Amino acid sequence: MAQDEAISSVEDAAVLEALFHQSRAGLLILDTELRILRMNVTRPVLHEAPPEQIVGRHLTDAYNLSAPGEVEAMLHGVLQSGVPARGQLVGVRPKGASGPEYLFSVSASRLESPQGRIWGVLAEMLDVTEREKVGARLRVLRSVREHVGQTLDVVATCEELVQAVVPGLADIAVVEVVDAVMRGEDPPLSPLGREVPLRRAAFSHSGGKEQIQAHPVGDVRALPFTTPYAQTLADLEPRLVALGPDTPWLAADPSRGRAIRASGAHSLITTALTLRGTVLGLLSLYRTDPADVYDKHDVTLASAVAAHTALCIDNARRYTREHTIALTIQRHVLLPRPATQTAVETARLQVPSEVGGGGGFDTFALPGARTALVVGEAAGQGIQAATTLGQIRTAIHSLAALDLEPDELLARLNDTAICLVQECAAPPPGAPKPLVGTCAYAIYDPLVQTCTIALAGHPPPVIAHPDGTTEIPDLPAGPPLGSAQGPPFAATTIPVAEGSVLAFYTASLLHASPSPDTLQRVLAHPDRPLQDLCDDVLYRLRTDTRHGDIFLLLARTHPFPADQLATWHLDHHPKAVATARTHTQHQLTHWGVDEETAYTSEMIVSELVTNAVRYGTPPLRLQLIKDRTLTCEVHDANSLAPRLRHAKTIDESGRGLFIIAQLAQNWGVRYSLDGKTVWAEQTL
Known part of the structure; x- marks a missing residue:
C-alpha cells in the first residue's frame, strides 16, 4: 500500500509539473488562506514582479483585482463546498503596475488529498482581454447601427451617435458638422477649406461630474489650422493621437487645450464624417481612463462608426432639402493619391491657401520597375491655373511614355509650356508674360538604387538618409517652364540607400515654415511612418499661407526584390x-x-x-x-x-x-x- 501511495504521489507530481509547464492558461495554487504557493510563470501578465516577490503573499496583496470581494467569496465557496467555479470575469493588474488592465476568466477547483485533507485551491486564469475587447467593439458597432439614424434630423442623429459610443468606445465624444450641412445644403468637397465653419452638434461624456467643454453645443467656428482635426478633414485619413501637457498643437486652440488638460484625456481618435468625397463633419473620441488605451482596432471601429453616421446625416440633410435632386455634375477632384510601387512608399501633404494657386504631385510607374516622382506648380489662380496644371500633367505622362531622361523630358515639356504661353491673351504693354510654372521630375531606379533628378525653376528635394542625416543636393535649377531663354536643363543622378526618404515640395512650404531647416529637422527621423512625417511638417507650419498652396511628396526607397x-x-x-x-x-x-x-x-x-x-x-x-x-x-x-x-x-x-x-x-x-x-x- 505504501508503495502504491508513493507511485501515486510521483504520478501526481509529474502531472502537476506537466500542467504547470505546458498549460496555456495561468495557474495559481493557493492555500486555504488564499496565499499563493505556486504560479505558472509562462504568463507574463501574472508575474511582472519576480516570482519570489509573489509567492507567499495573499492573492489580493499580489494583484489589483477589479472585484476582490467577489473573487475571495468565490474561492472560499470552492474551499467549503468542493464544487468547482467556472468562468468568472475579473480585471487583473500586477500590484503597483501601470498600464492597461487585463481581463481574465477565472475558474477554481479545490485541492485535497486522497484522505480528504483540504490543501487549497487551484485557480485557472485564462486571458480573455482581446476576446472581450472584440466583443465590446462589436456591441458598440451594433448599437450604432441600431440606434443612430432613427430620425431624419441632423442634430438628433449626432446626439444618437455620442450616446451610442460613450462609454463603450470613448469617455468623451464630440460631433461637429459643417454648418451648411446643418441647413440642408450640399456638403463641401475635400479638402475642407480652413474658413469653412463647423457647428458643434453633440457632446457626451461618461464622468459623473460636469465635463468642461472647449465650446458649447451649437457653437459655430472654423477648426484651428495646425491640428489633427483640420488635417483629418483635408486628407480624410483617421488619426490616433497621443495627448499630453506638452503636445505642441494644443497651443493652436487654447480653448481645446484647456478642456483636454482639464479632462485628463490621454489619447484621441479623430475621423472625418465623409461620403462620396464630400465632408459632412468630424467625430472626435477621447479616452481619459489611464487603463484604457486606444489602438489601431479602435481606429478601424471609429471609421466604421463614422461611415454609418455620415450616411445617416446625409439622409437627414437630403430630407431637410427635399427639393434637392441627386448630384449629377461630375465634381472637380484633386490629383489622385500617389500609388505605392513595389520599391517606393509614398505619402503626401496638401495645405490649401487663402490665395489659391495651381500645384500638385504625381507618381507613376515606368518600364524597368522604375518610378517617376513629379511635383509642380502653375502660375496664376483658380480655374486657369488648374487647367494649365492639367495640361502640363497630361504632357508629362505622354512624354514619359517615350522613356525620356528627366532633362530631356523637361526640355520637351518646356516647348509645350511655351506654346501654352503663346496661346494666352496678350498682356498689357510693358507687362512681362506670366511663366507657366515650375516642375521637379525624378526617376527612381530600384535595380541600381539611384534617383535621377531634373529641375525646372523648382526647389531641390531634401534627402534623408537612413542614419538620420539630411542633405539638399546641389542641383542645377534650370529655367522655369515657359521660358524661351535660359540654360539647358540638366539631370543629376544620386545614389540612394535603402530606407532613404526623398522630399519634393513646392516653394510655398518654405515661406510657411518658421525656419529654413524645418523640413530637414522633421526628416531627421526617416524611419517613422511617412504620413506621420507629413503631419509633423504640417504641425510646424505657420498659419500664414498667403504664398500659395503647399504640396509635399515623400518617397521612401527600397531595392527591387x-x-x-x-x-x-x-x-x-x-x-x-x-x-x-x-x-x-x-x-x-x-x-x-x-x-x-x-x-x-x-x-x-x-x-x-x-x-x-x-x-x-x-x-x-x-x-x-x-x-x-x-x-x-x-x-x-x-x-x-x-x-x-x-x-x-x-x-x-x-x-x-x-x-x-x-x-x-x-x-x-x-x-x-x-x-x-x-x-x-x-x-x-
Missing part, C-alpha cells in the same frame, strides 16, 4: 536566341507564370535577342522583371534606334518589332551612355 529579377549575359551569336528562350522558360516556370503568358514571353524574347544579335553590338544582356507587369529587356551597346516596319508579303525579314508590338501590352527603347535597351511589357 532580388527574387523578382533575373539577368543573363548572352553571346553575340545566333545560338543566343535558343539560350535566351531556355533561360526564359525556366525562370517563368520558377515564378509560376501561366503557360500562355510564358509562351508569349518566349516569342518576345526570341525577337528581341534576334534583333540584338543581327543589328546590335556586344555585349548583350537579357533581363526579366516580375513586378506589376512582366518585363523582358534586351540590352546591347549599339545606340542606333530600331524601327517598326510593316513588311511586305514577299519580304523575308522586318517583322520582329511588329510581332513584339502585337504580342506585348507596351514596348519601347531606352537609351543610356553604354547603348540602348529594348523592352516589352505584358500584363500578369
